Amino acid sequence: MESPELQQRVAELIGQHYELLYRVSFRLTGSTADAEDLTQQTFLTAHQKLHQLRELESAKSWLLAILRHHFFRNRSRAARQSVPLDSLPEPSDSIDEPTVFDSEELQLALNELPEEFRFPLVLYYFHELSYQEIATQLDIPLGTVMSRLSRGKQHLRRRLIAEETTIQALIITPTSSLTR
Amino acid sequence: MTSFCPESDAVNCAVALERLDCVWIDPVPDEPLDADLSAAMEHVRQCSACWTTFEKRRECDARLAMIMQTILVPVGLREQLLARTAEMSVDLNINTDAILKTGNDLPVNGKPLVEKLGHREGTYEAALLRRRAWTITTAAAMLVFAASGSWLWHAMQGRPTSVQTLCELTPLTAEGLPIVQDLSQLPALPQSWPRIKGLKIIGVPCWFQPPGSKTAASWIPFELRQPKSKPIHGVLLTMLRENVLDPPSELMVQSALLKYAHRAGKPLSVAGWSEQGVVYLCFVNDEPAAIERLMKLTMPTAA
Numbered sequence: 001m002e003s004p005e006l007q008q009r010v011a012e013l014i015g016q017h018y019e020l021l022y023r024v025s026f027r028l029t030g031s032t033a034d035a036e037d038l039t040q041q042t043f044l045t046a047h048q049k050l051h052q053l054r055e056l057e058s059a060k061s062w063l064l065a066i067l068r069h070h071f072f073r074n075r076s077r078a079a080r081q082s083v084p085l086d087s088l089p090e091p092s093d094s095i096d097e098p099t100v101f102d103s104e105e106l107q108l109a110l111n112e113l114p115e116e117f118r119f120p121l122v123l124y125y126f127h128e129l130s131y132q133e134i135a136t137q138l139d140i141p142l143g144t145v146m147s148r149l150s151r152g153k154q155h156l157r158r159r160l161i162a163e164e165t166t167i168q169a170l171i172i173t174p175t176s177s178l179t180r
Numbered sequence: 181m182t183s184f185c186p187e188s189d190a191v192n193c194a195v196a197l198e199r200l201d202c203v204w205i206d207p208v209p210d211e212p213l214d215a216d217l218s219a220a221m222e223h224v225r226q227c228s229a230c231w232t233t234f235e236k237r238r239e240c241d242a243r244l245a246m247i248m249q250t251i252l253v254p255v256g257l258r259e260q261l262l263a264r265t266a267e268m269s270v271d272l273n274i275n276t277d278a279i280l281k282t283g284n285d286l287p288v289n290g291k292p293l294v295e296k297l298g299h300r301e302g303t304y305e306a307a308l309l310r311r312r313a314w315t316i317t318t319a320a321a322m323l324v325f326a327a328s329g330s331w332l333w334h335a336m337q338g339r340p341t342s343v344q345t346l347c348e349l350t351p352l353t354a355e356g357l358p359i360v361q362d363l364s365q366l367p368a369l370p371q372s373w374p375r376i377k378g379l380k381i382i383g384v385p386c387w388f389q390p391p392g393s394k395t396a397a398s399w400i401p402f403e404l405r406q407p408k409s410k411p412i413h414g415v416l417l418t419m420l421r422e423n424v425l426d427p428p429s430e431l432m433v434q435s436a437l438l439k440y441a442h443r444a445g446k447p448l449s450v451a452g453w454s455e456q457g458v459v460y461l462c463f464v465n466d467e468p469a470a471i472e473r474l475m476k477l478t479m480p481t482a483a
């Protein structure tokens with residue numbers, strides 16, 4: 001593909017998908033700078049490998065696969081701060097009460113999850129891939145995806161509910177500092 | 181739905197709920213359910229204990245999804261990506277082989293990615309990543325949309341500002357405005373806004389302090405994109421009601437329109453209303469019809 005044509009197609013991909021990719025990246029990495037880097041890495045690789053994209057309709061899942069690749073590679077180089085897999089709760093049948101939580105609280109809870117749990121969970125909540133597609137992308141059995149989603153969701157529910165008191169307290173004390 | 185948990189079911193409560201955790205069912209499944217999921221759904225429908233949990237989880241999921249997806253995209257990101265990839269085009273022309281001989285294929289149509297792409301240390305890519313020069317990277321990228329308004333406010337007390345002053349002096353670009361560093365200090369958005377399809381915060385929230393006032397307002401750029409309609413770009417200004425001299429009434433479409441004028445040769449429409457102790461002023465660089473459309477969506481019953 002000639003360079004102007006290539007650049008034109010990349011520009012179209014960027015225009016159509018950069019916001020989604022940035023948002024997913026942000027939730028995966030938990031930081032603006034890392035999300036920008038991940039988004040940029042994804043489009044640079046897409047640019048480089050564009051000849052492999054045969055159908056424009058599959059561009060989104062193709063880009064998400066590139067993003068996933070870079071995410072796991074970047075994370076494997078970085079020090080892991082997430083909790084070990086086996087410390088995550090087993091799914092329980094307890095009743096989860098709706099609670100008040102905000103974007104920051106959600107991100108903190110996400111950051112605690114191992115990447116293998118965080119990735120399917122983020123894509124699930126973005127409604128971008130079905131659990132079957134996630135399984136294909138991660139090349140893991142369906143049952144594993146289901147279990148990771150369930151345990152990841154359970155973790156979010158518990159974490160966000162556990163912090164309810166703190167958040168409520170902040171709401172009614174508007175002059176206090178949010179610094180925690 | 182019955183009020184007992186059928187012991188003889190092919191799936192038990194825990195299994196049913198775990199299975200249903202992996203599909204969106206709101207209110208119907210977003211994909212066909214396979215046999216296992218259908219059995220799980222059937223169980224949950226017939227088991228009151230599961231049904232209660234399931235409904236609460238579904239509600240929790242909806243809120244998680246909304247908050248999860250609500251992230252500000254940095255201003256200029258698109259342009260930056262275009263510039264980076266354009267630079268790469270130039271590099272590709274110079275040294276195509278070095279880049280294309282990375283060997284491995286990326287997935288197409290969801291096939292797994294071969295794990296070993298060329299490392300980029302010392303490449304254009306690493307250099308580009310280090311050269312990140314975003315103007316607004318310091319701003320956090322999240323806007324707190326917590327439905328109940330978990331927000332704090334700068335306790336900057338001062339002389340109340342008139343709506344007229346705000347209408348005339350509120351800038352329409354972020355130039356020179358201090359960025360909101362701690363987004364938790366922003367007020368809640370209008371209650372209906374998180375539910376309006378196509379409405380997004382498209383830049384970084386700033387503080388705007390009208391001259392002669394010690395009270396800062398939050399200045400939030402937004403965009404409304406809907407099918408078959410011209411996109412609407414504007415700014416939402418929010419202030420505590422007590423800091424506004426003549427706060428507008430609760431939201432009514434007819435009374436919301438405050439002003440139609442021209443600024444710098446362009447039409448400017450302003451709507452204003454109050455919600456739960458906060459005054460919202462909405463500035464749109466367009467004819468009144470545009471802001472009327474937005475106001476109709478903003479009406480509590482419309483969203």
Ligand SMILES: [Zn+2]
Pocket residue numbers: 185192193194196223224227228229230231
């Ligand atoms: Zn049950």
